Amino acid sequence: AQSVAQPEDQVNVAEGNPLTVKCTYSVSGNPYLFWYVQYPNRGLQFLLKYITGDNLVKGSYGFEAEFNKSQTSFHLKKPSALVSDSALYFCAVRDADSSYKLIFGSGTRLLVRP
Amino acid sequence: EAGVAQSPRYKIIEKRQSVAFWCNPISGHATLYWYQQILGQGPKLLIQFQNNGVVDDSQLPKDRFSAERLKGVDSTLKIQPAKLEDSAVYLCASSSAVSQYFGAGTRLSVL
Numbered sequence: 001a002q003s004v005a006q007p008e009d010q011v012n013v014a015e016g017n018p019l020t021v022k023c024t025y026s027v028s029g030n031p032y033l034f035w036y037v038q039y040p041n042r043g044l045q046f047l048l049k050y051i052t053g054d055n056l057v058k059g060s061y062g063f064e065a066e067f068n069k070s071q072t073s074f075h076l077k078k079p080s081a082l083v084s085d086s087a088l089y090f091c092a093v094r095d096a097d098s099s100y101k102l103i104f105g106s107g108t109r110l111l112v113r114p
Numbered sequence: 115e116a117g118v119a120q121s122p123r124y125k126i127i128e129k130r131q132s133v134a135f136w137c138n139p140i141s142g143h144a145t146l147y148w149y150q151q152i153l154g155q156g157p158k159l160l161i162q163f164q165n166n167g168v169v170d171d172s173q174l175p176k177d178r179f180s181a182e183r184l185k186g187v188d189s190t191l192k193i194q195p196a197k198l199e200d201s202a203v204y205l206c207a208s209s210s211a212v213s214q215y216f217g218a219g220t221r222l223s224v225l
Contacts, residue, residue: 004156032212043118043205043216044157051212090156094212101147101170102214104156 002027002095006105013081013112021076021108023091032094033074034102035065039087047089050074061085081112116140118217120206126223132194135220139187139208145169146183147214148191149205157205163189196224 003026013019025031032051036044048059055067065076076089088109092102119138127133139146144165149157160179162170165186174181178197183189193200201224207214 034213036216041218041221043120043218044207046213046215049213092156101159101162102157104158106154106156 002093002103004091004093004103004105006089006091006108008108009106010109010111013110015083015112015114016080019078019081019085019110019112021089021091021110023074023076023105024072025074025091025093026072027093031067031074033065033067034092034094035059035063035074035076036090036092036104037087038090038107044090047076081110083112083114086110086112118206118208118215120204120217120220122220123218124221124223126225127196128225129198130195132192133196133222134193135191135204135206135222137189137191137206137217139189139206140210140215143208143210143215144186145209146189147207147209148181148189149207149216151203151205151219153202160191160204193222196222198224200224 005024034049035047038044048057050057050067058064063078088107090107091105095101121136146163148160151157160174161181163183166183181191203219203221205219207216
């Protein structure tokens, strides 16, 4: 069965510093991986996805993610954090066994301090 | 293009009452999903529609939850009777291919 793990409940970073939000996955077959961001009282906003191709995927708002097959990881990164990046981030994998539903991690809260 | 629309945004009910949520997906998206997001957790799929047919409802508590998608466009999710543990945000999403796009959700509080 597919699963996703986000090992950090919270990540704290100073504005202007690089940030990394970690995600590891377990899938049978080729993974379809996603990152979403959730601001307070808002739905999930799509950031980026990996299906195939380059291991470094670029997405919205300056975010990127690196797919590492050997480490089964898909970490979210940004070279320079903004206070406005503070939000809840979810990693997800698409279930290829049946309905292609998304299976989400438990989320990581990113706090960027001024 | 317009996003996924959901209503109401908030709902407070007492246990054993019934409640219904409405979703209008992005125009042209054949696939519609309802997810339940309990506080502190990631969203969990309740039901998936392809046009007006159910693809996956394996995690839907069918004794109290029901959903329909008449004419393959709008969808409603109903809970009857509600329990305290149903307090959560109910998210609707739609997709035409790989990526899913989410509405703002309905926050349900069961007292």
